[in-house]
Amino acid sequence: MMRSILLLIALSGSAASAQNWALLNPAYKYNYSNDGTDTISNQIFVTHIDTLGVDSFRYELNPGGVICPACSQGRTAACWSGLETDLVRITAPQALGQELILDGTAWYFVGESDTLLVETMAASGSSWVGPGNISAVIYAETETELFGSADSLKWAAFSNGDTLVLSRDHGIVHANRASAGHFELIGRDGPLVEGNHFPRVIDLFNYQVGDVLQYHDESTFQSSFCVHFVDGRTKYEVLTRTDGEGTTTYTLERTFTAHEESYYPQMWTPCGTYNYEGQEQISFVVEHDSFTEVNFFGSGLRGPLFPGAMDSVFLEPVSNGSPTMLASRLDSLGRYVVEPNIIYTSGWEASLLCRSNEDSLLFFPSDDHYRFTMVEGVGLTYLDWFRFESGATRTLEGYLLNGQQWGSIWSNSVILGDNENSVEATALFPNPASDLVRIGNTRPGAWCTITDMRGRAVLRHTATDMNELLDVRILPPSVYVLTTDGSTPQRLIIQR
Template sequence: MRSLSTLLLLTITSLGFGQDWALINPAYRYNYSDDGTDTISNQIRVMEVDTLGVDSVLYTLNRIAFMCDTCPASLGGLCDGCFMWVDQPQFLRGSALHTPGRWTLTDPDTLVLLVPPVLGQNWVADPTGTVTATVVALEEDIYLGELDSIATITTSAGDTLVLSRSFGLVRMVRSDGTIYAGIGVEGPELGELFPDITDWFNYQPGDVLEYLHFLNGPNNGGTYTLYFWKTKDIFEERIDGESGYTITSTRGHVSPGNPSWEALPPQTIIHTLENGIWNTPLNQFFEHIDLDLYPSRISELQNTGTYFIPRLMRDNDGLLILTTDSIDHPIGALNAISYPSQNISELWPLNGERELLRCKENIGIILQGHTSNFEFSYSSELIGAVIQGDTIGTLTPDEVYFNTLSVSTYSVQRSFRILNTLCDTELMVITDPDVQLEWTIIDLNGRRVSTGMLAHTFNQVEVGSLATGTYVFMASSAQGQWSQRFVVAR
């Protein structure tokens, strides 16, 4: 038993205490909570890596912005009175310089950490010589489900840092009592992870989304007019690729009528998730959504030139909701002449105008829109859904959108058929006798690439100018709109 204990001690010493502890791994993203819950309040990640020498590397860390209602002036280049601080370092500071046996954290102040930690070791921890640091504990413990070496360091300035040999900073207790506790590490995929975009938008055939849309604003007569309508998307075919997926839906569209809702012909809609960007023609206002975010990062809202600060919260079901501070803050959103830039001095508040975006984990967009005191305002709000068999809210029956026909009946009743869905230069398209159809070819990003008219029973459609790939052939008449996929291969 004594020999086993000695061997175990030697193994722990050699594995845990004999290596250079990596405070920052550029391949990892470190998630922290500042309120004792499992909600991510901060994420530390490396934005730039500079090799300064053979054994010297400088890591530039991500920066944040935050509201400050009590501040008399703003920091970070914005106007006085905006009550917002931008381009600010987080609690681990703005950069980390790694040299043999040493980590130097800088911006706005400097803190030096010596590694590997040795119990009882004491050193000067800042350039002025006024702050010292001491290793007060060194032990084996479980962190994020993994057995690891854990060191506790205190400073004479009143801060406490708990370090992990494998996963960086475990906990920081600031002199003011603020606690940042590590709750997850992305890379090794441990603990609480910031949702990937597929965690927000991961639709499957059979899923359903129903939205209520409204638009109001001034008309030529100087009065305001309100329009509202509903759409219902029933997802159908999904094609997965290396960088995302494409999924089509049949969309019904109804508007108020007398005495009931009036339906328009259904449409085939193409949605894509590619390289971290979700593109969906939810309405005519917003399509592009980029959720490569971290908490408190200044982010652009859906290619609109408007910027916001994302927040994460949990609903009663424990699901994450992404929202923006600009919804609730009196200064509204922030606009920009050009972005990104060396600084963010070109941002200014848009009083009276706000862009909204709220997404819910596993569901997608639950609210989006734009409010204005003097221009058009619009919004789209989720009122019902079916996600992987689970019904959310109350859905309008299909009959309201698609008359008495089901979606599958509509797809079967299309007035054309492509004979050669795998083609080179020409599509052979058959239509019903005495039927003329306007046709459009779109790519999987929803871009229109060709148009024309089907005027005969047998039609030859030229596609020789198209690049190889998958396309959608859409044809419409007064009776409806239909679509069919085809592939150009050479």
């Protein structure tokens, strides 16, 4: 959209408005695209303001995580995994730099390696020299319309190779910087939403009274002698909604059931079998612009939401948070999807990150697994995590949102009685298996999960037939546990 505007504007040299130009408005978040599409790749906003004088201010800008192939040093023993993969910088400046300083009508864009001085009141043809002897010139200006309102634009070129297109009312609408790449402004979020909008946290979890979410839950953990497998369902119905200043509080009715079986792994003899079910009212609180502890649909995240945000993740039984980098994309319906940024995608897809010897670097721990998917207007649709000897998976099975239903939603009576049908044995043949194993008594749509003896999910598959054929050739020879939705876990031996 912005690219079309820039191409169609005639560089007429007409005089721009004489009023002061605001290249940054702290009340707004600026949404940029780096690929010429309507997908927001970067969101830039002010995190802190210092008053330097009567007409002088320092605006600190939000940094983001950046994949850093050149960062090859800094591994610690705690982070060692033997994987040759890129590292991630946690405080990298975005397209506009680390901070902006306003001094009268002059703006300083402060980056890591240079600082650009922009004289907003300079007319076309005017030039100046800034810090580091970087010279600049205004080589064109024009009047135009941007996001439905009249605006003025100026084109500035710098001797270090950078170019900026300045807007009187909308800041930097185009940037081509050697240190950051090519960016175009495609929207702003603030008192007014202009152009393309990036979701706030509340946009992910924006429910109304009567909305329903239903999840299938699986978990594994080890006690002192036994390995435990839990399979269940949880349904949430919104009973009340109260909107406050920056927060929304829901009262939810939680209806749940779970079937737990535990075994001595050496002999595969039972430790115990347990059933849980119940119904209760709980409070669910959403802070509009940040993931917090009380937002239990937030996948354990703590921190802000924007593309490339570095947040902390808190997973049981972890007591300290681990950092992870957020990624976002548009789905086929035009909704934003928020996920962790996965770099190493072969084998164990770890996405949690831990600090290295350099504060600006992160590296993957070898034994952590963390995946989630949150969809704008729906919320959490998938969560899968493992750490040491514990892990869990939560999958959205169905919802009723604003009167629109998707997937399967069970009645409360069926959920509360589900444990009566959750002990049917799964038939496996052959067992031991080498390449293929047939799973009997399956239900189309049911999850089939193979875990190792530490409880880590190593293979997942959705059944399409009542006698499902599963390819296990990617698994090394060992002893595993296979569970299917609503059935007793079975020991599976891979032998070649």
